[in-house]
Amino acid sequence: MAGSSLFQMRVVHLDLKGAPPKVSYLSEVFPLFRALGANALLMEYEDMFPYEGRLKLLRAQHAYSPSEVRAILHLARQHGLEVIPLLQTFGHMEFVLKHGAFAHLREVALFPSTLNPHEPESLALVGAMVDQVMELHQGARWLHIGCDEVYYLGEGEASKQWLQQEQNSAATLCLSHMRAVASHVRARHPDTTPLVWDDMLRDMPEGLLEESGVPQLVEPVLWDYRADLDVPSKVVLMEKFRACGFPRLWAASAFKGATGAHQALTPAEHHLRNQLQWLEAVQAGPAGALQGIVLTGWQRYDHFAVLCELLPVAIPTLAICLQSLLHGSFSEEAKATVQSCLGVSSLDLTDFTREGACSFPGSDILALVTQVGLHLRSSVEALLDGNRYVTGWFSPYHRKRKVIHPVMVPHIQPEALSLLGRWATLLPELEAALTRVFYPDAVEEWLEENVHPSLQKLQSLAQDLSQAIGQPGP
Incomplete structure (x- = not known):
């Protein structure tokens, strides 16, 4: 009917x-x-x-x-x-x-x-x-x-x-x-x-x-x-x-x-x-x-x-x-x-972007928000809470004192810098896409709620790591 x-x-x-x-x-x-x-x-x-x-x-x-x-x-x-x-x-x-x-x-x-x-x-x-x-x-x-x-x-x-x-x-x-x-x-x-x-x-x-x-x-x-x-x-x-x-x-x-x-x-x-x-x-x-x-x-x-x-x-x-x-x-x-x-x-109810990009107005926002929600934020959490080298050798105690065993650095730093690079690429694109559709206060609010907390945690980790090994921070 x-x-x-x-x-x-x-x-x-x-x-x-x-x-x-x-x-x-x-x-x-x-x-x-x-x-x-x-x-x-x-x-x-x-x-x-x-x-x-x-x-x-x-x-x-x-x-x-x-x-x-x-x-x-x-x-x-x-x-x-x-x-x-x-x-x-x-x-x-x-x-x-x-x-x-x-x-x-x-x-x-x-x-x-x-x-x-x-x-x-x-x-x-x-x-x-x-x-x-x-x-x-x-x-x-x-x-x-x-x-x-x-x-x-x-x-x-x-x-x-x-x-x-x-x-x-x-x-x-x-x-x-x-x-x-x-x-x-x-x-x-x-x-x-x-x-x-x-x-x-x-x-x-x-x-x-x-x-x-x-x-x-x-x-x-x-x-x-x-x-x-x-x-x-x-x-x-x-x-x-x-x-x-x-x-x-x-x-x-x-x-x-x-x-x-x-x-x-x-x-x-x-x-x-x-x-x-x-x-x-x-x-x-x-x-x-x-x-x-x-x-x-x-x-x-x-x-x-x-x-x-x-x-x-x-x-x-x-x-x-x-x-x-x-x-x-x-x-x-x-x-x-x-x-x-x-x-x-092709349409998948669980993943709209898996088979290819959509072309409706605002589809770029959907793709970028999906990256943030399903990938980048979880990657930061996995690094901070799931990487055994971070939790075991660069805990909050170590980070506060800026000390780390040098052998552990290669197990942490490349992943942290790679993630920062992905955020650096995505963030300007996301901000531009949001600005095309929404007013500045909405863009600011969404980024502060959904991007900045994870990004700041990642930046803080990279900064602490650089200082621990005597390098300038990112």
Whole structure:
């Protein structure tokens, strides 16, 4: 069964709260997304949106300008990709609540993640953010208002007092804020339907959901990124949401950013299994219940987390996932399309670069990051911790005192200098490739997290060795 009949909308999520691509790179990958089967984008701007007025302090250093956002929207239209903006309005509000000007709107004073739903200023703030985003996205059919992982809800002082009333609960508090934000969207932008992540709604009683009025205002996005997704439970959840009055539902899988906060290389097989199980769920669930699927591509687990896999690194996995959703399986036809679009003669789910170089935009980043992740860093660790001459005759004790038996030098120095030479060749190439796609702060962050620690250990070893044998350091 063709995936196009199972999921009318196949949405690629661009998480811009870490390593946001330059517009020039988006112009290269949008045609690829379309060729692979995508027909929409979920743009999670976070601090990359060009907020104005009092909200201007939310902008990141390299935030897109209004003209750049318009350019992105034009490129998307040009390539048949409908844009759905995403704006967090309840949980994951760190990029707003970390600022002193808005810190008083935290649910819990210590944590900048959750908005205090009791403060009238909270809804005014969210409303202003929504209106500015929609001003640049006029005509958008959907606006995703987030509302996932609303940690610490009910733990603030105002909430604790409110919850002392018998009829109140954390669930009703959540629904109240969700309803208020969605009502603002509907009132100010009547042609736009709010979407919400479903996790805060999953365990709520059917009656409570039905009575809240929320099902008439929003469409929930059921997210699950596991390779062992529980298909029967997803079917039950779909049936529950339909019974509560939600007219349309969405699914959300993942093509990257869901297997580890510090993941650098994307496990394609995990994400393929995730897509295939979502296909099982939609086939087993109520007919026509899921009108679209969002392939999430998280770049950070939250605003303060490290970077997950960079977008170019995950494009082969995205290709496999999109084609599998389009064809209903990772068929030979799907595989052939992936190979053609990526410019690779043979596709191996465990090693994209083994049979030859890819030619998709950013494939050089994939090749270089793979070298770092699979070879160079492990080579440094093997030298420092696995070379018996280093551990036995040039331990930290010896290195501190710069002493070594001369006969051991040939067992250490050639390998150390060879590794340094490989790093010296790769690093400028990697930095140039990253700079073509990303802004300077993202390049700096990725190199500091993934390159510098290993390289500095290697340089330190070589320096100590040179001093121990009376030679100038490298």
